[in-house]
Amino acid sequence: xxxxxxxxxxxxxxxxxxxxxxxxxxxxxxxxxxxxxxxxxxxxxxxxxxxxxxxxxxxxxxxxxxxxxxxxxxxxxxxxxxxxxxxxxxxxxxxxxxxxxxxxxxxxxxxxxxxxxxxxxxxxxxxxxxxxxxxxxxxxxxxxxxxxxxxxxxxxxxxxxxxxxxxxxxxxxxxxxxx
Numbered sequence: 001x002x003x004x005x006x007x008x009x010x011x012x013x014x015x016x017x018x019x020x021x022x023x024x025x026x027x028x029x030x031x032x033x034x035x036x037x038x039x040x041x042x043x044x045x046x047x048x049x050x051x052x053x054x055x056x057x058x059x060x061x062x063x064x065x066x067x068x069x070x071x072x073x074x075x076x077x078x079x080x081x082x083x084x085x086x087x088x089x090x091x092x093x094x095x096x097x098x099x100x101x102x103x104x105x106x107x108x109x110x111x112x113x114x115x116x117x118x119x120x121x122x123x124x125x126x127x128x129x130x131x132x133x134x135x136x137x138x139x140x141x142x143x144x145x146x147x148x149x150x151x152x153x154x155x156x157x158x159x160x161x162x163x164x165x166x167x168x169x170x171x172x173x174x175x176x177x178x179x
Contacts, residue, residue: 002065003154007035008045009166012055029121031166046071047078056119060157063088068153069095070160072115080111084133084156085149100147106130121165132159
């Protein structure tokens with residue numbers, strides 16, 4: 001069984017959101033890390049928390065280490081999202097389409113980079129994000145399934161969050177992750 005997780009990181013305290021079962025994962029450089037309930041979609045959690053707190057928020061999910069996505073928002077709402085691997089169990093065609101369409105994936109990475117330029121501790125370019133994910137692709141597995149593929153989508157999350165400067169994410173989330 002692979003890693004399953006669903007979390008957000010906000011530039012402000014997210015403890016008083018009124019969401020049941022929010023699990024604090026700690027704070028690093030002024031960013032608060034929390035695991036959110038599975039019945040709340042990651043995109044909705046990121047957007048709603050950003051609007052409610054009028055603060056930058058980034059969040060992600062990983063589904064059975066097969067698929068992952070990163071979502072970024074500010075006080076105005078959701079600004080971007082980035083697919084990592086095809087969608088889990090073919091449940092989200094838009095996710096798979098973005099991952100497999102090189103131009104759409106590049107555009108999504110550029111959008112995450114624009115969010116990072118304003119808010120993240122580090123400011124990678126979209127090309128750096130795409131390149132980091134490409135380095136993790138397994139050509140043998142990709143050849144087997146007929147499309148680009150990472151063996152473990154959570155490795156893609158680690159790469160993206162590391163590029164953005166969220167260094168404590170491994171300790172806070174992935175080491176504590178369910179699995």
